Amino acid sequence: MTTPRLEVSIHGDVPPIWRANVEETLSACYRRLPCPGLVLVQVCLLDTVARLRDFLAAEQTALGIISPVGVEFLATHDAWHGVPRITACAERLNSVPADVAEGALCHEAGHTILHGSAEHYRFRLSRETVERGAKRGLDAHALQQVLYYVAIAVKDYEVARLLAAHGYAEGQAALARHQMVIDENDRRAWELASAYSVVRLICLTAQLKLLLFVQPLAEHVPALAGEAQAMLSFLPIAERERLWRVTGEIGAALGDDSKRNIGAALELVLDRL
Incomplete structure (x- = not known):
């Protein structure tokens, strides 16, 4: 090889x-x-x-x-x-x-x-996606922020899936655990974000990077799923459950084409989160 x-x-x-x-x-x-x-x-x-x-x-x-x-x-x-x-x-x-x-x-x-x-x-937003974002109150800049967080989350999922399939699950789990840090700033940020629908959506979407990264790894290191959910303790229970549910829906929708995966994940975020 x-x-x-x-x-x-x-x-x-x-x-x-x-x-x-x-x-x-x-x-x-x-x-x-x-x-x-x-x-x-x-x-x-x-x-x-x-x-x-x-x-x-x-x-x-x-x-x-x-x-x-x-x-x-x-x-x-x-x-x-x-x-x-x-x-x-x-x-x-x-x-x-x-x-x-x-x-x-x-x-x-x-x-x-x-x-x-x-x-x-590079990712070109369709007219339908822009319109869907507008219904959520997202202007062009805010929609680009959501797209950025969705894209890096999807790509991390794809990398975790590849590495876990070739014997690197434990090393990626160590990396994931290193990123599971909660502090008072998270709680304050959520308190500020939750009052504004657009900022709330961006804040929740930012959490997807770690949550989607953990998904393929949890099949090999089961404890990671619970640890990832615990990381969301700064969120109200209803928001936490919604975010975890949408994360699962995104993971189930991802195939082998990165651009299609990003598009599918973005639609789910705009529709469900």
């Missing part, structure tokens, strides 16, 4: 041992996962969070990217230049347990396999 070539670029004082570990983790992942047609993956390694932030902001400005750049994530993927790319920061990944860091790198490798072309970052 052929594996993609890793083209590594270094920004700042990246530790050589850390670089070698990243390359080995990614190479091992590509050896295990089916990746037909994936010839090249760019790997951008940076030393500090500050440098990462500046690097991504400059890329966003130069390319006219309007979606968030993902500085808050442990690692990221994109295809802004037409080639799948993974971006990782030594300071950030060294701040978490080894299994979480490995899970994050394998997760991004999964994205390069499933979402490795620029086409996966």
Whole structure:
């Protein structure tokens, strides 16, 4: 089985041992996962969070990217230049347990396999979808926000499904658990959002990223389902149950075509959430 070539670029004082570990983790992942047609993956390694932030902001400005750049994530993927790319920061990944860091790198490798072309970052909203959004009070900007959260949630589901099917469920579960953080800010944000229907919908849709990520993993690590539901404790019971139900409906509707999956999930969010 052929594996993609890793083209590594270094920004700042990246530790050589850390670089070698990243390359080995990614190479091992590509050896295990089916990746037909994936010839090249760019790997951008940076030393500090500050440098990462500046690097991504400059890329966003130069390319006219309007979606968030993902500085808050442990690692990221994109295809802004037409080639799948993974971006990782030594300071950030060294701040978490080894299994979480490995899970994050394998997760991004999964994205390069499933979402490795620029086409996966473009989505044209149909007139019907725009009209459906308008009925929910969503203007163009708000609908784009909902679309963004739906798209990243669906893509994470697809990656989790792929990785779990090839022996990476435990590592992805470690990554999911790392993301299950609730604090008082969540409760305050919900209190503010719940008074406005549009903000409420955006707030609930943002929760789908973790909830859909967990779905395929819970088949292999059953405790994750309960842990994910507990993460929603800042929501009123009725909202929590609705969100969990819609998450299940979305998961049941997802097939193998990412764009169709995003469209189907967006319709369910606009109709049911």
